[in-house]
Amino acid sequence: MIAVLAVLLPSASAQSLNLMPMPAKVQMGNGQLLLGHGLSVSVSGAQDAHSDRAILNFLKNLRSQTGWVALDTHVIPDGGASLLIRAGRTSLPVQELGEDESYRLVVNPSGGRLDAPTTLGIMRGLQTFLQLVQTGAQGFFVPALTIDDAPRFPWRGLMIDVSRHFIPIEVLKRNLDAMAAVKMNVFHWHLSDDQGFRVESRKFPRLQEMGSDGLYYTQDEVRDLISYARDRGIRIVPEFDMPGHSTSWFAGYPDLASAPGPYAVERKFGVFDPAMNPTEEYTYQFLDEFIGEMAQLFPDKYFHIGGDEVNGKQWDANPDIQKFMRSHDLKSNADLQSYFNQRVQQIVSRHGKIMEGWDEILQANLPKDIVIQSWRGQASLAAAARQGFRGILSSGYYLDLMWPAAQHYAVDPISDGTQTLTPEQQKAVLGGEACMWEEYGSPENIDSKIWPRAAAIAERLWSPQNLTDVGSMYARMEFVSKRLDYLGLMHHSNYEPMLRRIAGTDDASAVRVLADVLEPVKDYTREELAATPPSSLDPLNRMVDTVRPESLLARQFAHLVDQYLQGKAAPEQEATMRQLMTLWRDNDLRIQSLAPQSFLLQEVEPVSATLAKLAAAGLQAMDYRGSGKPAPADWRTSSLALAQAALQPRAQVLLAVAPSLQSLIVATGDKVKAGPGAK
């Protein structure tokens, strides 16, 4: 594990450090700092209210993690503590992009010392310390070591779409806690879209009154969340998507649109016709006032205007807009949107902010300080950089596509197009953002859609580029994932109640056996397979809403099958394979007995039946292979057909163990190289 860092890690115990993101440099020492029934902390150097609260939060998190219910959270002033903290200067009052986040953590058996140029670096180092606290024979301890750490990219974000489904403040808070745990530093708050306008405007109250179904954040709540984020070293960048993706604005202010109203909040998902009218001065007067209000509310220097996916239909159909285009020599809708962007950029700039937007806003005549967020890929970022624009990568980091963590982990902001940039141009690539679009996210399941996979992206954006060992990543990600429970994340705890709801009884064990090897369909297949167009009003209580994006058990089973087919499986591993397949084969009877009483289970009953048959075939495949003789041709034919069918989605879920079971069946045609159980 942690192969690429092996040169830096002299001792065997370094291998077991469950750090994520992995620090830039770790040097193991001798022995450990044993923590008794607590940890005392003293602070010298620079400090402010944010860093004081960060230290308090660190101690509270340590309390949760250890069960030290009475851990004293007072800082010892005189330096006689077991952890000494010293920052060179305070982070800026309004946290800025590019502030120094580096730190040095030295732990030896007599104590720990955390130094950083800024209080922001202290916040990062404290998270590393928390991850280092382990259970030992004599008590909790931290291994002796020296860590020198700094992030690779200055912009490491998570976007949450709260428009398509509203996500309450307390859910955002726990996600900010998780972000801080993996050293992410930007929360991108996608606050408006066709399906909902989620923030209180005092100047234009019909925005939230008519655009949110009553589900929006008050300005007090916004300020509270900003302060919460600031104490965790996280900037908050608001996004108000325009001129498209803005139907919810028009519910209250139809005059902003390019076609007459009335409008209502959109319930379906996709790209819709309504767009702001870029040819009316009213639009810019409105936006000037609105952006002015929001620029006051959100202190961050960056202001995201969206700008994506305008289909132009309303513009095409409006004679006044067409006339305006002709008279202003705007030859296409792209030109018209450029005009809009320039006007909006001037407004954003006048209110002291730097404009950010999706790929579509990129145009040479905008000021060079704007930031492009790319959902298209590294090539777009490279093109932007060559024109002198900065950018961040989100292509490859869309959590809602239900990819395995390894797939996100393999995406690097500096690769493909951006690799060919000069080192100077590469600096324009600021980092990246994981994005959680919320067509199917709810307060109940959002944590499990984001975590732990976002931690892999966080590592990609923080740690050295040559850290690419997927096995190590998964091992550490799983550890960090479990640690998030102590922060109140609910990606583990909400699973069982959701499964019980599907089971329709208070015993979800059979449903869990099935769900543990299912995954939601990937990419945009869920929309494509939907019998009726999905809507934001749909319940989110189905199996597809419940199962994890990436099945841990399927990954473990795939590893076992891989070992087995290479002739490397130990007897216990073969036994585990057989136990699992027996469990899956026999589970269907239990599902069949439950399904008549549950509409939520009925839709996945066929998946359970397929799993049972395929598991039975997998067991037979092992028998054939064990016998050393090839399987009968007709058995192979029918079993391979079964496996092929099992790869198809049903009820919008995938049988995540189907590929491994297929491999077992396919291999019955192989010449067996070594007997089962051979090492």
Added chain:
Amino acid sequence: MIAVLAVLLPSASAQSLNLMPMPAKVQMGNGQLLLGHGLSVSVSGAQDAHSDRAILNFLKNLRSQTGWVALDTHVIPDGGASLLIRAGRTSLPVQELGEDESYRLVVNPSGGRLDAPTTLGIMRGLQTFLQLVQTGAQGFFVPALTIDDAPRFPWRGLMIDVSRHFIPIEVLKRNLDAMAAVKMNVFHWHLSDDQGFRVESRKFPRLQEMGSDGLYYTQDEVRDLISYARDRGIRIVPEFDMPGHSTSWFAGYPDLASAPGPYAVERKFGVFDPAMNPTEEYTYQFLDEFIGEMAQLFPDKYFHIGGDEVNGKQWDANPDIQKFMRSHDLKSNADLQSYFNQRVQQIVSRHGKIMEGWDEILQANLPKDIVIQSWRGQASLAAAARQGFRGILSSGYYLDLMWPAAQHYAVDPISDGTQTLTPEQQKAVLGGEACMWEEYGSPENIDSKIWPRAAAIAERLWSPQNLTDVGSMYARMEFVSKRLDYLGLMHHSNYEPMLRRIAGTDDASAVRVLADVLEPVKDYTREELAATPPSSLDPLNRMVDTVRPESLLARQFAHLVDQYLQGKAAPEQEATMRQLMTLWRDNDLRIQSLAPQSFLLQEVEPVSATLAKLAAAGLQAMDYRGSGKPAPADWRTSSLALAQAALQPRAQVLLAVAPSLQSLIVATGDKVKAGPGAK
């Protein structure tokens, strides 16, 4: 199941109603009300802000329970809804003891109707409706039925001690949600004791400043919690324990005490010497101002002054107090406390409140409106009632004693002493309160110490007295317990993270196998077995802090063994017994491999070893019994000795399956009445 109600329940489906507390009268109808993707509600009759919020909360809870993320929570004004709600009058602005809580709920396939004399009855009926919502073949549904329900007792409380360990507001809120779910109506907030003073006093700020380690509720938080409770039909009765159990007061105000200070917050548990000085006018001036302030803050009519466990040592040692006693003809410390109680009662009364206190405050010369809370038993309540005093029962309802739910369930306020009262006198028995003293409670484990056992007490206090079927109670309690997850209760979800902490790795499966059959020692054995005196500063991360008060698996195993020994076990049941014992036998190897790395596991390693040996003996016992021949005498002798030893606590936990395994071994000496597997 639900045997005593069988006469009222005509159809078989009534048996499966998972209601707790069981309503007074249930009449099953035909068919069911099928809920589509939601439920619409209309309200007529009386309503106020509390009942409006109660209906909103009902819809939000329904949303959580069903996964209807977009359930419209607006009330339909015109009555065309699927659930019609009508209250005769609003509950009093400040909820009072004895308000009508009855309701009638009629559900048929076309809709539901909830009627109640008061909005309080509506709140109770809505909880019943929530419990009735089930998963069916076509969707969620409620069975057609008619329920006429009213509580047996008007005072159904839960006391939480927040002094020995502070419990944050959000933890209290989720416990209030659970209380409302089982129709409890009094939250008794034990706010001060030797170990902490937990509420902000503006008149005497040193109370919280020096008496709480910074862990107290602000007055705003108190008002918020009172309002939260009120919306759930729950009164909040504050308790300030005096004249004993008051060390934390003296940290800031030593002059209140009967011996010179200085004082510091007490860290140990038990009964301590410090007590208020009942002979100084300063004491009463202070209490007059303090009680005046708190009487304003807490609107409830009742005010609890504690009054328990004064050891009198400070009084004995103070010459001025002795002189005062002589000059006032007070012959004993009990007389002195009586004098104190009379003075305090006058103060409480002057501030518009009715005094409540523990048994010790009972004295004939106090006004008859005071309420006695009895930790001593029904006889004390009977004695009080005969003197014309009202009382509530807490003896038998102490949740911190770690009793099984059935033991609490068997305790009835009207039994033993109180049974001999006249019907008129029996009315003085107002109900009871479950009590959760917090020597070993933390925000992390308090939910599991209270729930689900408090639900059994809630049923005892609400439902008809002749409802005593323990099997039915356990089945329904388990169902309700799982439903509490949707309200945010953490008695299930915090278990796994606590087990992982003990395991010291991210795989707690072996530790869970062990923990699932352990229980904490009962009654006050934990103190008695402690090597050093327990303290409020101790970590609460041990196995004894983690395991549930009552092992569900041990109860299920006991049932299997019982069936088996009666010759009634089905072959699957015997197979399950063997599987469980094999699991326990083999688990110790896994525990042994983990224990060297975890100090938290090491202390229960011997318990795991004992379980393994005893499970092996249990398997052998089944073999012997199966063989039809008696077991060898030396095997029996050694196995019985092993079982006997296994009944002893170790590391302050009990092996909850030991009695059942002992029975299996004992039975190898029996003449086998029927072969294994016989029906």
